[in-house]
Amino acid sequence: MERKTLDQREEMSDLERLRHSCAHVMAAAIAKLWPDAQFADGPAVDNGFYYDVELSHRITPEDFPKIEAEMKAITKANAPFERVIVSRAEALKLGETGHLGALADRSVPSKFKLDLLKDIPEGEDISCYRSGDFLDLCAGPHVMRTGNIRAFKLTTVASAYYKGDEKNPQLQRIYGTAFPNKTELDAYFAMLEEAKKRDHRKIGAEMGLYVMDTEYTGPGLPLWLPKGAAICEQLEKLAKETEFAGGYVLVKTPHVAKEKMYKTSGHLPYYAESMFPPMEVKEAGEGTETADRYYLKAMNCPHHHRIFAAEQRSYRDLPLRLAEYGCCYRYEQSGELFGLMRVRSLNMNDSHIYCTPEQFAAEFNAVNEMYLKYFKIFGLEKYQMRFSTSAPEGMGKKYVDEPELWKQTEDMVRHVLKDSGINYIEVPNEAAFYGPKIDVQVWSAIGREFTIATNQVDFAVPKRFGLTYRDKDNTDKTPLCIHRAPLGTHERFIGFLIEHYAGNFPLWLAPEQVRVLTIGEDAAVVEFARGILNELRAAMVRADADYGTDKINGKIQRAEQAKVHTMLVVGPRDVAAGAVSVRVHGKGNQGVKPRAEVIANILQAIRERCP
């Protein structure tokens, strides 16, 4: 974990202060129940706090009431949080006697606290906080007294590696949350319950959008059902229209490639563990036998690079924008799979733009504008643009060893961002190995953060593939490449949209756009309904009809539950009038209108992609 600077600590909000203080109270309660507890870090986080602890006893949610009761007693005692500045020698002694993160001296040292002590730079104050008998190494700040903590609750227990490193021991991480008062605490849990109802895994199953056939297809390999596939199709159509207008050209590439492809790109061996294992293919020949390894493609870029290389390129051909809805396969670790958000087969809204340095700013900016255009269509407002740059310590290891090029391209991107007035944060040491990137971060219903779109600069891989264009001065030059996926992947983007809309898709995206519901079984009514259905389908509207013998209430109930966007109710009265009664999902009865007008309105709303 990054050490917070003094300034950042000063900025800690009242709520963070409260939560971090509550973490101390929880630690004190655990120390009382299990004196051998060894505490590591216990910060405030987005929705509460946690404390990492090593403990022989395996804490389960059944222990929570017991811990919470101890916490209650501590807050009731209302002891002050006292800040104690100690010398390094004193701190070491407290650690050696096991008194850091503990109620008293112990026979074993506070090993994690001693380790954390090493991270405090010489010359910086070493502060401890005492609340009642509990003493902890801590930078603070805290609330005044334990009694200031009035509303708290433990939520889950999980495991976490010490300092987030796989090689370190796993600790028990106990999560809790705290709020200024009980009303806000209750409201938070009510909100969580609501969020769970938006979970794309739940809605995806209810609406019949996709299934994970883990037994036959495999984990992380979704089967898109007709209704989910319909959404994929609409996204793809949107992307193709937008890209066509933006001067992109479509290409198509196979799902497998020889080992040489990924050796050249640099993905092998570094990316190998994220790829499906290779297939050995033997070709028997006349007295010879050749063997090749083929890999399922984990990304489209190498294929596109080879398309660039397939023809002679002049500066007059640039920028060249190759686009493809390419299906890639990544062998994500089993514990990382998460519904549609993290899968092993992914359809990327991919493109690679090859350009000269002079063209770069305009191209990069056009990509950003494309993002914003999409976000407007989807009414996406809560996102964070994240500009990831390199760091000197990673040069030649995590990043290709071209410090000058890094600086140049990072400056180029920074300028584009500043000039376009886009709001963003800059994060050092998070770039791709081939260049800086901009990711768009969003949050799932249950609060998990995801990259939904990405825009990356690549000044390294085209060189590895020997890509060149003939410039004005009659010399061969290597193009810059922009990798971009504004709609990310179908899987993640649709997972996100399900939660964003809570399954209530706008008309243009709704899996079932229209359902015609008949009243009675009168032949004239059914014929009238069928006429409307046929007209809608001829116009590519995803429409269906319910001619069954149920009462209209039953038909409406089922259509509403299926989240059908528009219901057209027709009965004998409507046949006579040449009209239909319109009902919109979640909005109720919209009244009777002439048939032609209703159909025209539907087609217009779809064409304009009304929100």
Added chain:
RNA sequence: GCCGGCGUAGCUCAAUCGGCAGAGCAUCUGAUUUGUAAUCAGAAGGUUGUCGGUUCAAGUCCGACCGUCGGCUCCA
């Protein structure tokens, strides 16, 4: 991949201390001619995730595996 929780009909969930595996919805069959959120009746549906163990007896206890959920690590 690691730590922990969970796995009963298509779905949501019952089944007391280890003692005959059940309900609602959905499905199927029949009846019902219906105007804005559920018409009635009947039928069918299971090697309790898989494999092994303990026991007179296992959905229930133990172990391994598979899957999934919450995190960690990682990432579009």
